[in-house]
């Protein structure tokens with residue numbers, strides 16, 4: 001893997017074993033600061049290739065930093081842009097469900113980890129009106145909004161915590177943009193496997209770790225300075241390592257590819273130009289966004305009938321499927337083992 005050697009990472013003994021494979025030999029990729037909450041390092045496991053914070057954040061660190069990020073983002077992103085994201089997620093849900101249907105997969109009971117607005121699952125229900133959706137999140141407001149806007153049942157829990165009563169209850173688990181945030185990825189994937197029935201499917205998207213971590217490595221190796229980590233990406237996945245781990249757990253890949261080459265064309269993941277370097281750590285004060293400016297965030301409530309064009313919900317489904325495929329289909333698909341591209345798309349089936 002040439003891109004590893006290009007930055008001459010140094011071996012180190014990590015503080016905590018890898019949460020995917022349990023090994024301790026590793027290489028140091030970067031030193032970084034998560035807000036003013038924790039100083040840590042990003043290391044790559046020599047065993048499985050997973051890149052991870054070491055020491056890992058605690059659940060309290062994550063909760064505080066994630067709230068600060070949410071407040072900062074809410075103040076930065078306009079209401080209009082937030083609305084557009086809801087519509088996009090709805091269309092992505094339609095497109096994903098249509099893809100399942102074309103493979104003869106018709107889920108009845110779905111669990112989504114970290115559902116956000118819930119619009120992805122709601123888009124899926126346009127294709128599968130009978131789909132029963134349960135959402136899991138630690139933030140009560142997320143569960144309240146999913147219930148209010150879509151009628152989804154909610155479970156307040158971290159995905160790491162095993163809930164025995166969920167074992168074998170679902171034929172689809174969705175984890176979009178979640179796996180990179182969880183502090184115990186091994187436990188989350190084990191739980192997803194347990195909660196599925198044999199033959200059930202796990203769907204996820206997560207950033208290509210090599211591209212995502214590149215900016216931190218540049219700042220550390222070439223700049224000699226600690227980088228700034230504001231969004232809690234605590235796992236950076238190696239395409240081959242992630243697949244191997246899922247297969248070892250008892251999954252088989254149905255679809256596994258990387259898509260979206262735009263950031264790569266702009267130099268992310270390979271260029272050493274200074275504009276690619278992560279900002280130097282400023283140890284941003286998390287209190288500024290958690291205590292001091294939290295009150296400025298308005299509780300945006302979006303009315304589904306106003307956000308979504310009427311024909312999305314009531315018009316021709318074949319036409320909507322065509323639009324969603326046009327907007328969100330991925331024509332260029334690359335094997336994640338090559339570790340290029342922006343986002344990894346996975347659909348894995350639990351073995352019978």
Ligand SMILES: [Zn+2]
Pocket residue numbers: 018019020021022023045046047048049050
């Ligand atoms: Zn490992």
